[in-house]
Amino acid sequence: MTSLNTVPGYKALVAARCTSSVALWLDFTLIFSLLAYHWHADAITIGVSSALYGLPGLVLGPFLGWLADRRNPVAMLAFSYLARGVTSILLMVAPDLNVFVLLVLIKGIANLGAMPAEQILIRSMLSKEQLVSNASVMTAVDQLTKICAPLAAAGMTGLYRPAAGLWLSAALAMVGIFCLPALRWAALSRTRPAVSARPKWHYGPFLQLVRENRRFRQAFVCVLWLSAILGLYDPQLSLFLKEEGMPAAAFGMIVSCTAGGALTGALSFRTLHRRYGCHLPSAGLVAFGLTVLLPGGLAAGGVAIPLPLWLALWMANGCAYGLTAMSFGVTLQQESPAEAIGSNSAAARSAQLGALVLGPLLGASMQRLLGIPLVFVLSGSLAVMGGAVMLWRTQGEKDLVAGQAGSAEYP
Template sequence: MTATVSLFSVRGYSSFLFGRILNSVAIWVDFTLIFSILSFHYQVDPSGLGLSAALYGLPGLLLGPFVGALADKKSPALIMIVSAFVRFVTSMGLAFSANETIFIVWVFLKGMGNLGAIPAEQVLIRRLLSNEQIISTVALTSVLDQCTKILSPLLGVGFSVALHSRGGFGFTGGLALLSMGCAIGVAGVVGWGSAAGGSQRRYPDFALVRRVISESPSFAFALGLALASSMVLGLYDSIVVVLLREHGLPDSSFGTIVSCTALGAIGCAVVLKKLLARACEATSLSVFVGGFSGSVVAAGLLALTLPSLGLGMLCMLWLINGFCYGGGMMVYGIALQKEVPADALGVVSTSVRSLQLAALVIGPIIGSWIAQYVGVEVTFIAAGALGLAIVAWALLRRTRKMRCANRSIGPAA
């Protein structure tokens, strides 16, 4: 707790954190409002909703590494200001769209406006904080993000009822203006230019990304398991509602399950520093990804063997699921900050984010196809087993490399 409180004594950190909270709230409220309006106001069919979701996420998948390279080269504070301004403009565009087509165009532009915050935040964390402080801020921001995940959709629903949905975009536009003020505060500390010796790349250097991965076994290990978690999540996440429905659980049960994952992640964030003090990051990450995958296997086995699943049992499983998934992502975030060179943080973080998004886009397609032919329960078991197999393979490979390294050092000693 003392380490977390001490973060606020770092110049510029309070502005950075408040800006991050504002961005997170705005993104979740925007997401809720966008798909509420498309569904209930414009009455868009499922294919149209799928197209809108793809347009919203496509900029991050395709353009993320380019924005990341820009964050490495330019001032991260300036990137955040530009991103916030674009989000303000797009909020106003969504609020005053004349028809469905224009609204969907603004949805695409909103997705583009969200691009700048993530790489800029990664660069700022490295500039503002020490390695010890990075662990504390990863845990703190995870707690805040999960609280936002729970509360912001409720806020979006409230706007939908009170202000006929569109008024809520005025609220997120106001949050964007406030986040611009926070970015200006951060700029007062880190300056308006790039760091000394910063990257001069104009475009994403994917050869650099490969070199960073090959030269840092610790980061390569963390990256592999983080992508494994995204693959597993993509395979089963879209069919959770089907599992609940097939076992006779009410519509509200899905929201309860989502809240349990968030509570699990919050619990992990609270104890993360103590866990890392007892086990190295590689061991912790392996346990987290293994536990996450194991919870998915357990859900499938229980659904396959029991005639009906109780909501309480599923809540316990998804508390473990959220605890382990959240822990895995936090440890990956710490490895990213510690192992990646400062002048490559933007392009590496966004390139990895693109890979994660690809897994989350392709995974549901594969998962739903498997479920159609072999059943939802078997799909859960297969998804979790894939994660467990990747963890086992990664640990075996890491152990072999360590043995080889010890053998090469032995004769010299």
């Protein structure tokens, strides 16, 4: 297998992804810091801003994925980075809160074009075997920036003022643009779709893939279930920690442990994927559920949970989440038709966002009825059961295929 380092343009793609990821986390941290500390926004305004920042992916994501399949992905990346940089500057000079919230919506739209364009370039540049190694590299980049970028935002806020970090975000967007000329060959070498007519519905190619491709369907069900379960319990984690008497710093420590676990998963993914293959997303979902079920069960039983156990559980939680998500990413790249990779990746992301939006609403209703510990018990149980069912189905279909092969060999 050819090393990723020898693939022309791959280092430039990783550099662009790194600058993009850092800018994304800087923006997220700084936007909500500014809302709280500079604009003194109330809870409703912050909630509306959060929805406006995330909902464009749910509504416009599939369309931009379809557009990326039919346009030059490098040009689309350049446009996305430029829009990010411009909106960062405009956010810094916004004259009032209403304009700031409108710019948050525009920032959310500007973020959308990068992901499907990157997926198209990755598919154009790498072989199916290299996609597994690429998933490890890109996840490691994302998790490292998830740790470092908020720290950089906090440092700039402390040394200067909250808006100062937006200069860095704008500069990083320009750095990303400078990485793109090295990727032009990949865009020129990719095969354009034979049919350029706009489909009646942008989810069409994605739903066809779900119906017709068993391996993709299994991985997608696992990652969608994972997103829904995360939405159920995650918004209540800080309150759960408070109820259990954990110090205020515990939440930040757990977030760091989650990122550390995801890094561990990224480093081990290539080996685990080679060994377990199609079973890995289901097994990751089961492990993820156990890390949520255990603290909920202990708390419901009145057992005190020491902080080291919390940290260990959430490191395992991040690892399991990462393994399932990376497995789906590789399956998407390997099983999706090349001419629809942008549409399918954006549609899958849109479906996950929908689960993440609806999950907290259902979780809050459950919390009022059952209490936080039982929400964690139920969430973890649903994840374990869902993963177990998918493991059983995957193994059953594998045995069926093997049996059919044996019957063909020995009639």
